[in-house]
Amino acid sequence: MMWITWSLAVHDEQEVLDTVAENVLARARRSTGQARTVLETLNAREGDDCSPAHINEMRRLVFNTPSIEEIGHFSEGRLDCTSWGPVDGDIRLTAPDYMTRDHLGVTLSVRPALRGATPKLALQAGDYNVLLDPVRFVDVISTSRVQMALATHDGRVVAEVNDPDPSLIASLAANPRSGLEGRHISAVRSDADWTAITVEERPQIFKTLRREQWLLLPIGVFLAGMIVTIIVWFSRRRLSFSAEIALAIRNREFSLQYQPIMALSSGACVGAEALIRWRRPDGSWVRPDVFIPVAEQSGLIREITGQVIAMAAAELGPLLRSDRSLHLAINLAASDFSGDHVFKGLETMVRDQGVEPGQIWLEATERGFMDYSAAEDMIGRAKAIGYHIAIDDFGTGYSSLQHLQQMTFDVLKIDKSFVDTIGLQSAKSAVIFHIIEMAKALNVTTVAEGVEDALQAAYLSENGVDLVQGWLYSRPLAAADFRAFVERNRAEQVIAEKS
Ligand code: C2E
Ligand code: CA
Ligand code: CA
Numbered sequence: 001m002m003w004i005t006w007s008l009a010v011h012d013e014q015e016v017l018d019t020v021a022e023n024v025l026a027r028a029r030r031s032t033g034q035a036r037t038v039l040e041t042l043n044a045r046e047g048d049d050c051s052p053a054h055i056n057e058m059r060r061l062v063f064n065t066p067s068i069e070e071i072g073h074f075s076e077g078r079l080d081c082t083s084w085g086p087v088d089g090d091i092r093l094t095a096p097d098y099m100t101r102d103h104l105g106v107t108l109s110v111r112p113a114l115r116g117a118t119p120k121l122a123l124q125a126g127d128y129n130v131l132l133d134p135v136r137f138v139d140v141i142s143t144s145r146v147q148m149a150l151a152t153h154d155g156r157v158v159a160e161v162n163d164p165d166p167s168l169i170a171s172l173a174a175n176p177r178s179g180l181e182g183r184h185i186s187a188v189r190s191d192a193d194w195t196a197i198t199v200e201e202r203p204q205i206f207k208t209l210r211r212e213q214w215l216l217l218p219i220g221v222f223l224a225g226m227i228v229t230i231i232v233w234f235s236r237r238r239l240s241f242s243a244e245i246a247l248a249i250r251n252r253e254f255s256l257q258y259q260p261i262m263a264l265s266s267g268a269c270v271g272a273e274a275l276i277r278w279r280r281p282d283g284s285w286v287r288p289d290v291f292i293p294v295a296e297q298s299g300l301i302r303e304i305t306g307q308v309i310a311m312a313a314a315e316l317g318p319l320l321r322s323d324r325s326l327h328l329a330i331n332l333a334a335s336d337f338s339g340d341h342v343f344k345g346l347e348t349m350v351r352d353q354g355v356e357p358g359q360i361w362l363e364a365t366e367r368g369f370m371d372y373s374a375a376e377d378m379i380g381r382a383k384a385i386g387y388h389i390a391i392d393d394f395g396t397g398y399s400s401l402q403h404l405q406q407m408t409f410d411v412l413k414i415d416k417s418f419v420d421t422i423g424l425q426s427a428k429s430a431v432i433f434h435i436i437e438m439a440k441a442l443n444v445t446t447v448a449e450g451v452e453d454a455l456q457a458a459y460l461s462e463n464g465v466d467l468v469q470g471w472l473y474s475r476p477l478a479a480a481d482f483r484a485f486v487e488r489n490r491a492e493q494v495i496a497e498k499s
């Protein structure tokens with residue numbers, strides 16, 4: 001808005017100056033034209049120089065021509081009479097300062113016959129000259145703040161109003177230019193004979209600016225109001241979304257699905273990852289990647305994690321106790337690494353359900369482990385109890401190898417985006433090979449996520465990946481369905497062993 005008002009103010013002032021310069025020039029042209037007509041009329045006269053009739057005619061012309069104040073008649077270069085009457089002294093016609101294109105001699109500062117009168121401008125042709133008040137040339141209606149000057153093309157000032165800086169006028173006459181420049185803004189107009197210049201000081205623009213600002217203030221306020229409204233609307237929405245999540249926690253609207261994790265070599269189901277599901281009261285499902293980040297930001301994730309552990313314990317505890325080869329992976333967020341809530345939940349699971357700590361995997365993304373010193377405590381404690389630590393979405397984070405070596409973790413989950421590249425001739429497809437190599441070098445169990453086809457499975461198997469998880473094997477299942485899946489899988493294993 002400041003920029004707009006400034007531009008508008010400059011533009012407005014420029015327009016004023018252009019108009020005034022135009023008017024000054026028109027005025028000068030009119031005055032010159034009137035003087036020329038008078039000079040032509042008088043030069044066309046024959047005889048009776050300085051007779052009463054001649055003087056009378058000169059006087060009549062002075063009265064009838066507003067811009068002309070006095071007329072003089074010269075005889076052999078000497079003034080012999082004026083519109084006031086005969087002249088006695090020896091006043092000589094001097095060489096003009098400047099010639100107009102149609103040969104009027106211009107003398108800039110002439111003392112008129114009348115004592116005490118201000119210097120006049122003389123226009124001369126033939127035996128006559130006319131005296132004009134220079135102010136007449138620039139006598140245009142304008143506000144007091146505009147400085148005006150009429151100059152000859154060679155930069156001599158004929159008339160001025162409001163004391164413009166002479167050096168500036170000379171520079172503008174010599175090199176006509178308009179617009180904002182340093183401390184002033186100017187306009188220049190020229191015709192065949194004259195150059196009209198108008199100037200305004202910069203502070204004047206600020207006055208105009210303030211006026212423009214007052215005009216534009218309501219628009220600015222309106223726009224600002226709109227922006228604020230939009231921001232408030234968005235943050236309310238976000239606020240109401242986290243409020244909705246808080247309500248969902250209280251009303252226990254979350255449930256879990258379990259996605260089987262398989263051993264590549266044997267085809268045996270070795271465990272499952274618990275994946276949260278949120279069904280709103282209106283029946284719509286909200287995806288975890290939509291609400292988990294909001295829950296993390298608003299500090300609600302810890303309660304969610306607490307509920308996830310409790311639900312998983314209740315739903316899969318008995319299965320885990322009856323089959324020690326199965327594990328359960330639970331997703332943790334970064335803020336789950338501080339405080340006791342995870343341990344308390346898991347302790348209950350171990351104590352009440354008889355689950356071995358080694359059957360529990362805690363998954364966190366590299367981002368979750370980023371602040372390693374904060375996570376270190378908890379990881380150390382978890383490892384001491386016997387829980388397994390898994391790095392989720394491996395390859396998408398920022399871990400350096402050194403960082404990874406420093407950490408004591410057990411499982412690497414290779415992100416789906418790398419698995420997706422298997423069989424594609426993309427630059428990224430070379431990356432998965434190195435990621436697998438890196439995991440092997442770190443000597444940890446590898447899980448490939450998001451395996452969707454047999455080609456991917458074959459590649460992963462060839463390259464020595466241990467475990468797989470993906471739609472090729474099973475989508476995430478409700479607890480009962482997962483139990484049935486495991487049962488079926490065990491039966492298949494037995495058949496496979498027998499044959
Ligand atoms: P994630 O931990 O990487 O989970 C794997 C995601 O990939 C799951 O999406 C799963 O359904 C999906 N997936 C598995 N196999 C395939 C496949 O073959 N193809 C495709 N296209 N997708 C597959 P989901 O359940 O939508 O979860 C999304 C993310 O939400 C999870 O990514 C995890 O970061 C987060 N999340 C889910 N449950 C929890 C939870 O209980 N706690 C926390 N903190 N985060 C959770
Ligand atoms: Ca995960
Ligand atoms: Ca993952």
